[in-house]
Amino acid sequence: MEKILCIAHTQPDGNLPSVALEALGAAVRLVQQLDGATLSVGLIGQNVKPAAESVATCGATRFLSVAGAEFEVSRYASDAAAVEAIARSAEATIVIAPATLRFSRSLPGVVQRLKGRIETHVTGMDAADGKLSIQRWYYRQRMMATLTRMQRPWFLLLDGGVFPAWQGEPGTTTLENLAVELGENLLRTKVIGIQAPSTNARTIRPNADVLFVAGAGWTKKQADGELHLNEAGERILGFLANCNSSLGSSKSLVDQSVEGVPVLPFMSHLNQVGQTGSTPRHPKGLATCCHGEEPHAVGWRFINERRAINTDASCGWAQGKADVLYVADAFQVMAKVNELLAG
Numbered sequence: 197m198e199k200i201l202c203i204a205h206t207q208p209d210g211n212l213p214s215v216a217l218e219a220l221g222a223a224v225r226l227v228q229q230l231d232g233a234t235l236s237v238g239l240i241g242q243n244v245k246p247a248a249e250s251v252a253t254c255g256a257t258r259f260l261s262v263a264g265a266e267f268e269v270s271r272y273a274s275d276a277a278a279v280e281a282i283a284r285s286a287e288a289t290i291v292i293a294p295a296t297l298r299f300s301r302s303l304p305g306v307v308q309r310l311k312g313r314i315e316t317h318v319t320g321m322d323a324a325d326g327k328l329s330i331q332r333w334y335y336r337q338r339m340m341a342t343l344t345r346m347q348r349p350w351f352l353l354l355d356g357g358v359f360p361a362w363q364g365e366p367g368t369t370t371l372e373n374l375a376v377e378l379g380e381n382l383l384r385t386k387v388i389g390i391q392a393p394s395t396n397a398r399t400i401r402p403n404a405d406v407l408f409v410a411g412a413g414w415t416k417k418q419a420d421g422e423l424h425l426n427e428a429g430e431r432i433l434g435f436l437a438n439c440n441s442s443l444g445s446s447k448s449l450v451d452q453s454v455e456g457v458p459v460l461p462f463m464s465h466l467n468q469v470g471q472t473g474s475t476p477r478h479p480k481g482l483a484t485c486c487h488g489e490e491p492h493a494v495g496w497r498f499i500n501e502r503r504a505i506n507t508d509a510s511c512g513w514a515q516g517k518a519d520v521l522y523v524a525d526a527f528q529v530m531a532k533v534n535e536l537l538a539g
Protein backbone atom coordinates (compact mmCIF):
# COMPACT_ATOMS: atom_id res chain seq x y z
CA MET A 197 0.00 0.00 0.00
CA GLU A 198 1.36 3.36 -1.02
CA LYS A 199 2.24 6.03 1.50
CA ILE A 200 1.83 9.24 -0.42
CA LEU A 201 3.59 12.39 0.74
CA CYS A 202 2.82 15.77 -0.78
CA ILE A 203 5.52 18.33 0.01
CA ALA A 204 5.47 22.08 -0.41
CA HIS A 205 7.38 25.13 0.72
CA THR A 206 5.87 28.46 1.58
CA GLN A 207 6.40 31.59 -0.48
CA PRO A 208 7.70 34.84 1.11
CA ASP A 209 4.20 35.88 2.29
CA GLY A 210 3.86 32.59 4.21
CA ASN A 211 1.20 31.15 1.88
CA LEU A 212 1.53 28.20 -0.44
CA PRO A 213 2.18 28.95 -4.13
CA SER A 214 -0.69 27.98 -6.45
CA VAL A 215 1.45 25.25 -8.00
CA ALA A 216 1.68 23.62 -4.55
CA LEU A 217 -2.13 23.49 -4.33
CA GLU A 218 -2.13 21.87 -7.76
CA ALA A 219 0.29 19.19 -6.48
CA LEU A 220 -1.93 18.67 -3.43
CA GLY A 221 -5.00 18.34 -5.68
CA ALA A 222 -3.20 15.64 -7.68
CA ALA A 223 -2.07 13.85 -4.50
CA VAL A 224 -5.58 13.84 -2.99
CA ARG A 225 -6.99 12.41 -6.22
CA LEU A 226 -4.32 9.71 -6.29
CA VAL A 227 -5.08 8.65 -2.72
CA GLN A 228 -8.71 8.18 -3.75
CA GLN A 229 -7.67 6.06 -6.73
CA LEU A 230 -5.21 3.74 -4.96
CA ASP A 231 -6.77 1.29 -2.53
CA GLY A 232 -5.44 1.64 1.01
CA ALA A 233 -3.17 4.58 0.17
CA THR A 234 -2.55 7.19 2.87
CA LEU A 235 -1.66 10.85 2.54
CA SER A 236 0.80 12.96 4.52
CA VAL A 237 1.57 16.61 3.91
CA GLY A 238 5.07 18.01 4.47
CA LEU A 239 5.67 21.75 4.73
CA ILE A 240 8.90 23.76 4.73
CA GLY A 241 9.31 27.45 5.55
CA GLN A 242 9.90 29.97 8.27
CA ASN A 243 6.48 29.59 9.87
CA VAL A 244 4.28 27.04 8.16
CA LYS A 245 1.31 27.09 10.53
CA PRO A 246 -0.91 29.36 8.36
CA ALA A 247 -0.10 27.26 5.30
CA ALA A 248 -0.93 24.05 7.20
CA GLU A 249 -4.23 25.49 8.36
CA SER A 250 -5.11 26.52 4.82
CA VAL A 251 -4.96 22.85 3.69
CA ALA A 252 -6.01 21.23 6.98
CA THR A 253 -9.13 19.60 5.50
CA CYS A 254 -7.38 17.88 2.57
CA GLY A 255 -7.66 14.45 4.21
CA ALA A 256 -4.01 14.02 5.21
CA THR A 257 -3.42 11.83 8.25
CA ARG A 258 -0.13 13.56 9.15
CA PHE A 259 1.12 17.12 8.75
CA LEU A 260 4.91 17.22 9.03
CA SER A 261 7.00 20.35 8.98
CA VAL A 262 10.54 21.63 9.02
CA ALA A 263 10.39 25.26 10.02
CA GLY A 264 12.67 28.13 10.96
CA ALA A 265 14.43 31.15 9.49
CA GLU A 266 17.05 28.97 7.72
CA PHE A 267 14.26 27.22 5.81
CA GLU A 268 12.63 30.37 4.47
CA VAL A 269 15.10 30.83 1.63
CA SER A 270 15.99 28.75 -1.38
CA ARG A 271 19.23 26.91 -0.61
CA TYR A 272 20.06 23.43 -1.89
CA ALA A 273 21.62 22.12 1.32
CA SER A 274 18.86 23.18 3.73
CA ASP A 275 16.03 22.30 1.32
CA ALA A 276 17.48 18.84 0.69
CA ALA A 277 17.94 18.23 4.43
CA ALA A 278 14.36 19.30 5.14
CA VAL A 279 12.80 17.15 2.41
CA GLU A 280 14.92 14.16 3.42
CA ALA A 281 13.78 14.43 7.06
CA ILE A 282 10.12 14.71 6.07
CA ALA A 283 10.25 11.85 3.56
CA ARG A 284 11.98 9.55 6.08
CA SER A 285 9.52 10.41 8.85
CA ALA A 286 6.53 9.83 6.55
CA GLU A 287 8.11 6.58 5.26
CA ALA A 288 6.87 7.81 1.92
CA THR A 289 6.75 5.49 -1.06
CA ILE A 290 5.50 8.21 -3.41
CA VAL A 291 6.51 11.85 -2.98
CA ILE A 292 4.56 14.44 -4.94
CA ALA A 293 6.03 17.92 -5.24
CA PRO A 294 5.38 21.03 -7.34
CA ALA A 295 8.13 21.85 -9.85
CA THR A 296 9.21 25.05 -8.13
CA LEU A 297 12.75 26.33 -8.49
CA ARG A 298 13.58 25.10 -4.99
CA PHE A 299 12.30 21.57 -5.45
CA SER A 300 13.58 21.18 -9.02
CA ARG A 301 17.04 21.90 -7.64
CA SER A 302 16.99 19.98 -4.38
CA LEU A 303 14.84 16.88 -4.94
CA PRO A 304 17.18 14.94 -7.26
CA GLY A 305 19.80 15.02 -4.48
CA VAL A 306 17.32 13.78 -1.88
CA VAL A 307 16.39 10.91 -4.19
CA GLN A 308 20.02 9.80 -4.26
CA ARG A 309 20.17 9.77 -0.45
CA LEU A 310 16.98 7.73 -0.20
CA LYS A 311 17.97 5.41 -3.07
CA GLY A 312 14.76 6.22 -4.86
CA ARG A 313 13.89 7.40 -8.35
CA ILE A 314 12.53 10.69 -9.66
CA GLU A 315 10.46 11.85 -12.62
CA THR A 316 10.57 15.54 -13.48
CA HIS A 317 8.11 17.52 -15.66
CA VAL A 318 5.23 15.18 -14.86
CA THR A 319 2.11 16.27 -16.74
CA GLY A 320 -0.29 13.40 -16.00
CA MET A 321 -0.98 10.71 -13.39
CA ASP A 322 -3.28 7.73 -13.53
CA ALA A 323 -3.93 4.74 -11.31
CA ALA A 324 -5.36 1.60 -12.89
CA ASP A 325 -5.47 -1.83 -11.16
CA GLY A 326 -3.77 -0.36 -8.12
CA LYS A 327 -0.74 0.71 -10.16
CA LEU A 328 0.39 4.29 -10.63
CA SER A 329 1.52 5.47 -14.05
CA ILE A 330 2.63 8.97 -14.96
CA GLN A 331 2.98 10.92 -18.18
CA ARG A 332 5.74 13.23 -19.28
CA TRP A 333 6.90 14.65 -22.60
CA TYR A 334 10.18 14.03 -24.36
CA TYR A 335 12.01 15.45 -27.35
CA ARG A 336 10.92 19.02 -26.73
CA GLN A 337 7.25 18.23 -26.13
CA ARG A 338 6.86 16.09 -29.26
CA MET A 339 6.59 12.62 -27.73
CA MET A 340 4.52 11.71 -24.70
CA ALA A 341 5.56 8.71 -22.60
CA THR A 342 3.57 6.80 -19.99
CA LEU A 343 5.83 5.34 -17.30
CA THR A 344 5.58 3.24 -14.23
CA ARG A 345 8.25 2.15 -11.74
CA MET A 346 8.73 -0.52 -9.09
CA GLN A 347 11.43 1.38 -7.20
CA ARG A 348 10.40 3.29 -4.11
CA PRO A 349 10.43 6.01 -2.97
CA TRP A 350 9.29 7.45 -6.27
CA PHE A 351 9.49 11.23 -6.43
CA LEU A 352 7.30 13.11 -8.89
CA LEU A 353 7.87 16.76 -9.74
CA LEU A 354 4.61 18.05 -11.21
CA ASP A 355 4.63 20.79 -13.82
CA GLY A 356 2.47 23.82 -13.05
CA GLY A 357 -0.80 24.58 -14.80
CA VAL A 358 -1.69 20.92 -15.47
CA PHE A 359 -3.55 19.61 -12.42
CA PRO A 360 -6.59 21.30 -10.87
CA ALA A 361 -5.65 23.04 -7.62
CA TRP A 362 -6.94 21.60 -4.35
CA GLN A 363 -9.85 23.60 -3.00
CA GLY A 364 -11.28 23.24 0.47
CA GLU A 365 -12.02 24.91 3.75
CA PRO A 366 -9.21 25.90 6.12
CA GLY A 367 -9.14 24.27 9.53
CA THR A 368 -6.94 23.42 12.46
CA THR A 369 -4.35 20.71 12.45
CA THR A 370 -1.62 19.21 14.59
CA LEU A 371 1.77 19.93 13.08
CA GLU A 372 4.59 17.49 13.76
CA ASN A 373 7.67 19.68 13.62
CA LEU A 374 10.86 17.78 12.78
CA ALA A 375 14.14 19.10 14.13
CA VAL A 376 16.76 19.32 11.40
CA GLU A 377 20.27 20.29 12.50
CA LEU A 378 22.08 22.40 9.93
CA GLY A 379 25.84 22.42 10.45
CA GLU A 380 28.01 25.30 9.20
CA ASN A 381 28.78 23.34 6.03
CA LEU A 382 25.07 23.33 5.10
CA LEU A 383 24.71 27.08 5.61
CA ARG A 384 27.61 28.30 3.49
CA THR A 385 25.27 29.64 0.80
CA LYS A 386 23.73 32.93 1.94
CA VAL A 387 20.80 34.54 0.19
CA ILE A 388 21.64 38.25 0.30
CA GLY A 389 18.77 39.58 -1.81
CA ILE A 390 16.67 39.10 -4.89
CA GLN A 391 17.19 40.87 -8.19
CA ALA A 392 13.99 40.93 -10.22
CA PRO A 393 12.79 43.05 -13.12
CA SER A 394 10.65 46.03 -12.13
CA THR A 395 6.91 45.45 -12.22
CA ASN A 396 6.62 47.50 -15.41
CA ALA A 397 9.17 45.38 -17.19
CA ARG A 398 7.68 42.10 -16.00
CA THR A 399 5.88 40.69 -18.99
CA ILE A 400 5.95 36.97 -18.16
CA ARG A 401 2.94 36.05 -16.02
CA PRO A 402 2.53 32.29 -15.73
CA ASN A 403 -0.91 32.58 -14.10
CA ALA A 404 -2.44 34.89 -16.72
CA ASP A 405 -5.59 33.76 -18.54
CA VAL A 406 -4.23 34.87 -21.89
CA LEU A 407 -0.85 34.44 -23.54
CA PHE A 408 -0.19 37.12 -26.14
CA VAL A 409 2.52 36.09 -28.57
CA ALA A 410 4.27 38.59 -30.81
CA GLY A 411 6.12 37.47 -33.92
CA ALA A 412 8.72 39.01 -36.19
CA GLY A 413 6.00 40.58 -38.36
CA TRP A 414 5.68 43.44 -35.87
CA THR A 415 9.19 44.57 -36.84
CA LYS A 416 8.84 44.09 -40.60
CA LYS A 417 8.11 46.79 -43.17
CA GLN A 418 4.37 47.19 -43.46
CA ALA A 419 2.07 47.94 -46.40
CA ASP A 420 3.32 51.56 -46.57
CA GLY A 421 6.92 50.33 -46.90
CA GLU A 422 7.87 51.65 -43.43
CA LEU A 423 8.75 50.14 -40.07
CA HIS A 424 6.32 50.90 -37.23
CA LEU A 425 8.20 49.83 -34.11
CA ASN A 426 6.72 52.47 -31.82
CA GLU A 427 3.16 51.58 -32.78
CA ALA A 428 4.01 47.89 -32.43
CA GLY A 429 5.29 48.47 -28.89
CA GLU A 430 2.22 50.53 -27.98
CA ARG A 431 -0.21 47.93 -29.32
CA ILE A 432 1.53 45.03 -27.55
CA LEU A 433 2.06 46.76 -24.19
CA GLY A 434 -1.44 48.24 -24.38
CA PHE A 435 -2.95 44.78 -24.70
CA LEU A 436 -0.78 43.40 -21.88
CA ALA A 437 -1.87 46.22 -19.58
CA ASN A 438 -5.54 45.95 -20.52
CA CYS A 439 -5.73 42.18 -20.12
CA ASN A 440 -2.96 41.48 -17.60
CA SER A 441 -1.86 38.87 -20.08
CA SER A 442 1.54 37.24 -20.40
CA LEU A 443 3.87 38.05 -23.27
CA GLY A 444 5.42 35.39 -25.47
CA SER A 445 7.54 35.75 -28.56
CA SER A 446 8.66 33.77 -31.57
CA LYS A 447 12.32 32.88 -31.81
CA SER A 448 12.79 35.10 -34.85
CA LEU A 449 11.68 38.19 -33.00
CA VAL A 450 13.92 37.69 -29.97
CA ASP A 451 16.85 36.64 -32.15
CA GLN A 452 16.78 39.95 -33.96
CA SER A 453 18.22 41.78 -30.95
CA VAL A 454 21.41 39.72 -31.19
CA GLU A 455 21.55 40.31 -34.93
CA GLY A 456 21.47 44.08 -34.51
CA VAL A 457 18.04 44.67 -36.05
CA PRO A 458 15.83 47.25 -34.29
CA VAL A 459 13.58 45.36 -31.89
CA LEU A 460 11.02 45.83 -29.19
CA PRO A 461 13.03 46.78 -26.07
CA PHE A 462 10.78 44.92 -23.60
CA MET A 463 11.29 41.58 -25.36
CA SER A 464 13.99 39.13 -24.32
CA HIS A 465 14.87 35.48 -24.87
CA LEU A 466 12.93 34.70 -21.70
CA ASN A 467 9.77 35.43 -23.67
CA GLN A 468 10.48 32.89 -26.37
CA VAL A 469 7.85 30.20 -26.79
CA GLY A 470 8.63 27.00 -28.60
CA GLN A 471 10.82 24.03 -29.16
CA THR A 472 13.92 25.75 -27.86
CA GLY A 473 12.01 28.06 -25.52
CA SER A 474 9.39 27.53 -22.86
CA THR A 475 6.07 25.71 -23.16
CA PRO A 476 3.72 27.97 -21.22
CA ARG A 477 0.28 26.92 -20.03
CA HIS A 478 -2.62 29.33 -20.25
CA PRO A 479 -6.32 28.87 -21.03
CA LYS A 480 -6.08 31.04 -24.16
CA GLY A 481 -3.42 32.24 -26.54
CA LEU A 482 -3.35 34.88 -29.27
CA ALA A 483 -0.51 34.86 -31.82
CA THR A 484 0.05 38.06 -33.73
CA CYS A 485 2.38 38.69 -36.67
CA CYS A 486 3.99 35.31 -36.38
CA HIS A 487 3.79 32.66 -39.00
CA GLY A 488 2.86 29.52 -37.04
CA GLU A 489 5.93 27.49 -38.01
CA GLU A 490 6.09 23.98 -36.56
CA PRO A 491 8.89 24.52 -33.97
CA HIS A 492 7.15 27.61 -32.69
CA ALA A 493 3.67 26.08 -32.64
CA VAL A 494 5.00 23.09 -30.63
CA GLY A 495 5.48 25.44 -27.71
CA TRP A 496 1.76 26.14 -27.74
CA ARG A 497 0.84 22.53 -27.06
CA PHE A 498 -0.58 23.26 -23.62
CA ILE A 499 -2.60 26.34 -24.57
CA ASN A 500 -6.24 25.28 -24.59
CA GLU A 501 -7.65 27.71 -27.14
CA ARG A 502 -5.36 29.11 -29.83
CA ARG A 503 -6.10 32.05 -32.04
CA ALA A 504 -3.91 33.95 -34.48
CA ILE A 505 -3.92 37.13 -36.53
CA ASN A 506 -1.97 37.10 -39.77
CA THR A 507 -2.27 38.96 -43.07
CA ASP A 508 -1.30 35.75 -44.85
CA ALA A 509 -4.25 33.38 -45.30
CA SER A 510 -1.87 30.47 -45.96
CA CYS A 511 0.28 30.95 -42.88
CA GLY A 512 1.12 28.02 -40.61
CA TRP A 513 -1.81 28.72 -38.28
CA ALA A 514 -4.20 28.06 -41.17
CA GLN A 515 -2.79 24.50 -41.43
CA GLY A 516 -4.75 23.28 -38.41
CA LYS A 517 -2.53 24.82 -35.74
CA ALA A 518 -5.00 27.43 -34.52
CA ASP A 519 -8.66 27.15 -33.56
CA VAL A 520 -9.40 30.51 -35.15
CA LEU A 521 -7.31 32.48 -37.64
CA TYR A 522 -8.17 36.12 -38.32
CA VAL A 523 -6.79 37.07 -41.73
CA ALA A 524 -6.21 40.72 -40.95
CA ASP A 525 -3.64 43.38 -40.17
CA ALA A 526 -2.63 42.91 -36.52
CA PHE A 527 -1.73 46.62 -36.17
CA GLN A 528 -5.33 47.52 -36.99
CA VAL A 529 -6.96 44.69 -35.07
CA MET A 530 -4.99 45.28 -31.88
CA ALA A 531 -5.60 49.04 -32.04
CA LYS A 532 -9.34 48.35 -32.12
CA VAL A 533 -9.14 45.62 -29.45
CA ASN A 534 -7.21 47.94 -27.12
CA GLU A 535 -9.73 50.73 -27.75
CA LEU A 536 -12.61 48.38 -26.83
CA LEU A 537 -10.81 47.03 -23.76
CA ALA A 538 -9.91 50.49 -22.50
CA GLY A 539 -13.48 51.75 -22.99
Ligand SMILES: Cc1cc2nc3c(=O)[nH]c(=O)nc-3n(C[C@H](O)[C@H](O)[C@H](O)COP(=O)(O)OP(=O)(O)OC[C@H]3O[C@@H](n4cnc5c(N)ncnc54)[C@H](O)[C@@H]3O)c2cc1C
Pocket residue numbers: 410411412413414416418445446447448449468469470471472473484485486487488489490491492495505506507508511524525526527
Ligand atom coordinates in the same frame (compact mmCIF):
# COMPACT_ATOMS: atom_id res chain seq x y z
C1 LIG B 1 15.78 23.67 -34.89
C2 LIG B 1 14.86 24.85 -34.84
C3 LIG B 1 14.32 25.22 -33.64
C4 LIG B 1 13.44 26.30 -33.55
N1 LIG B 1 12.89 26.62 -32.35
C5 LIG B 1 12.00 27.63 -32.28
C6 LIG B 1 11.37 27.98 -31.07
O1 LIG B 1 11.65 27.41 -30.04
N2 LIG B 1 10.48 29.00 -31.05
C7 LIG B 1 10.21 29.71 -32.18
O2 LIG B 1 9.43 30.66 -32.10
N3 LIG B 1 10.78 29.41 -33.32
C8 LIG B 1 11.67 28.39 -33.41
N4 LIG B 1 12.27 28.11 -34.59
C9 LIG B 1 12.05 29.04 -35.71
C10 LIG B 1 10.68 28.82 -36.30
O3 LIG B 1 10.73 27.71 -37.18
C11 LIG B 1 10.26 30.04 -37.09
O4 LIG B 1 11.24 30.36 -38.03
C12 LIG B 1 10.01 31.28 -36.27
O5 LIG B 1 9.23 30.98 -35.14
C13 LIG B 1 9.31 32.27 -37.14
O6 LIG B 1 9.04 33.46 -36.42
P1 LIG B 1 7.90 34.43 -36.85
O7 LIG B 1 6.70 33.63 -37.18
O8 LIG B 1 7.79 35.48 -35.80
O9 LIG B 1 8.49 35.22 -38.13
P2 LIG B 1 8.17 35.10 -39.66
O10 LIG B 1 8.29 33.69 -40.14
O11 LIG B 1 9.02 36.15 -40.30
O12 LIG B 1 6.63 35.50 -39.80
C14 LIG B 1 6.15 36.80 -39.63
C15 LIG B 1 4.67 36.74 -39.94
O13 LIG B 1 4.08 38.01 -39.65
C16 LIG B 1 3.01 38.21 -40.57
N5 LIG B 1 2.72 39.64 -40.59
C17 LIG B 1 3.51 40.67 -40.99
N6 LIG B 1 2.88 41.86 -40.84
C18 LIG B 1 1.67 41.58 -40.30
C19 LIG B 1 0.57 42.38 -39.93
N7 LIG B 1 0.58 43.71 -40.04
N8 LIG B 1 -0.52 41.77 -39.41
C20 LIG B 1 -0.56 40.40 -39.27
N9 LIG B 1 0.47 39.60 -39.63
C21 LIG B 1 1.55 40.17 -40.15
C22 LIG B 1 3.56 37.66 -41.87
O14 LIG B 1 2.48 37.31 -42.73
C23 LIG B 1 4.33 36.43 -41.39
O15 LIG B 1 3.52 35.28 -41.44
C24 LIG B 1 13.14 27.04 -34.71
C25 LIG B 1 13.70 26.68 -35.94
C26 LIG B 1 14.55 25.60 -36.00
C27 LIG B 1 15.14 25.23 -37.34
